[in-house]
Amino acid sequence: QKEVEQDPGPLSVPEGAIVSLNCTYSNSAFQYFMWYRQYSRKGPELLMYTYSSGNKEDGRFTAQVDKSSKYISLFIRDSQPSDSATYLCAMSQYNTDKLIFGTGTRLQVFP
Amino acid sequence: DSGVTQTPKHLITATGQRVTLRCSPRSGDLSVYWYQQSLDQGLQFLIHYYNGEERAKGNILERFSAQQFPDLHSELNLSSLELGDSALYFCASSVAGEAFFGQGTRLTVV
Numbered sequence: 150q151k152e153v154e155q156d157p158g159p160l161s162v163p164e165g166a167i168v169s170l171n172c173t174y175s176n177s178a179f180q181y182f183m184w185y186r187q188y189s190r191k192g193p194e195l196l197m198y199t200y201s202s203g204n205k206e207d208g209r210f211t212a213q214v215d216k217s218s219k220y221i222s223l224f225i226r227d228s229q230p231s232d233s234a235t236y237l238c239a240m241s242q243y244n245t246d247k248l249i250f251g252t253g254t255r256l257q258v259f260p
Numbered sequence: 261d262s263g264v265t266q267t268p269k270h271l272i273t274a275t276g277q278r279v280t281l282r283c284s285p286r287s288g289d290l291s292v293y294w295y296q297q298s299l300d301q302g303l304q305f306l307i308h309y310y311n312g313e314e315r316a317k318g319n320i321l322e323r324f325s326a327q328q329f330p331d332l333h334s335e336l337n338l339s340s341l342e343l344g345d346s347a348l349y350f351c352a353s354s355v356a357g358e359a360f361f362g363q364g365t366r367l368t369v370v
Contacts, residue, residue, distance in 0.1 A: 155302075183358070190348055192262060192361035193303070237303065239359075247316045248293070248359055252302035 152176050155238055155251030164260050168225040172238035172251045175219065179240040179249075182214050184223045187235045187253065196236075197223065228258045263287065264353050266362035274370055278339040281365045285332055285353030291315075292334040293359065294326055297348040309334055341369045 155172045162168055170184075181200045185193035197212040199205045205212045213222040221240075225232055235253040263286035273279055285292050294306040305318035309328035320326075323341075328334040338345060346369045352359040 185361075190297075190364070190366075192264070192350055192363045194262065195358055195360065198358050239303075245316070247305060247308060247318070249305070250295075250303040 150175055152249050153238065153240060153251045156254055157252055159255040159257055161257045161259065162228055164228060164230060164258055166228050166258070168228050168232070168256060168258075170223040170225075170236050170238075170254050170256070172221050172240075173219055174221075174240060174249075176240075176242070176249075177216075177219065178242045180243045181241045182212070182221050183239040183248070184210075184212055185237045185239060185250075187237060189234075193237055225256075228256075230258050230260055233257045262360040262362065264351060264360055264362035266349075266351055266365050268365060269363065270366045270368075272368045272370060273341060275341055275343060277341050277369075278337065279341065279367065281336040281338070281349050281351075281367075283334045283336070283351030283353075283362060285334070285351075286355075286360055289353035289355055289360075290332065291354045292328055292332070293352045293354065294320075294334070294336050295350045295352065295361075297350060297364075298344075299347075303350070306336070338367070343369050345369050 184197040187193040202216045209226045211224040237253040238251040239248045265284040290311040295303045306320040308316040348364045350364045352361045
């Protein structure tokens with residue numbers, strides 16, 4: 150079993166839809182959770198960074214962490230064609246810099 | 261622009277050859293990570309250096325090695341290249357657990 154599981158998609162939604170992206174993990178020692186966006190095989194860019202259970206909002210993006218269920222989510226409201234990209238979740242343990250990535254979910258938002 | 265610089269952007273080489281990929285971290289970041297991203301796989305952690313010292317190793321082949329120099333730039337050396345080594349190689353630098361990625365080096369082994 151992989152430490153981090155993420156549905157590869159692709160996920161295709163119309164413009165304006167609410168998108169839900171999810172990852173599950175098996176290692177209860179993970180403390181820090183991140184979402185990255187990657188365009189066309191460019192370098193991933195950090196979208197959201199959280200370290201506790203609950204919700205964190207930034208503009209149209211909301212990151213949710215449920216440590217009891219070992220489940221994290223990224224919600225995108227009012228999705229735009231420019232949101233079309235691959236979204237990768239990542240997580241790490243306390244006092245270590247090693248990031249474990251999901252395989253990424255490819256999202257396509259069509260006009 | 262993440263502030264992390266990788267060179268070269270593209271590299272085409274033959275099987276059996278050796279190549280060196282270079283990474284300059286963001287100013288002030290002491291950590292450098294190397295990741296491999298193949299077409300059908302996600303980001304695979306290779307190795308982590310902190311201030312010149314190796315901190316962690318992932319699924320890095322024995323044919324691959326890395327080092328971090330006193331000026332904090334890092335190099336990833338890939339030798340005896342095989343077709344399956346064709347991939348995007350990313351480096352990232354981090355502070356407080358947040359990693360910032362370079363634009364990657366696309367390696368094609370023919």
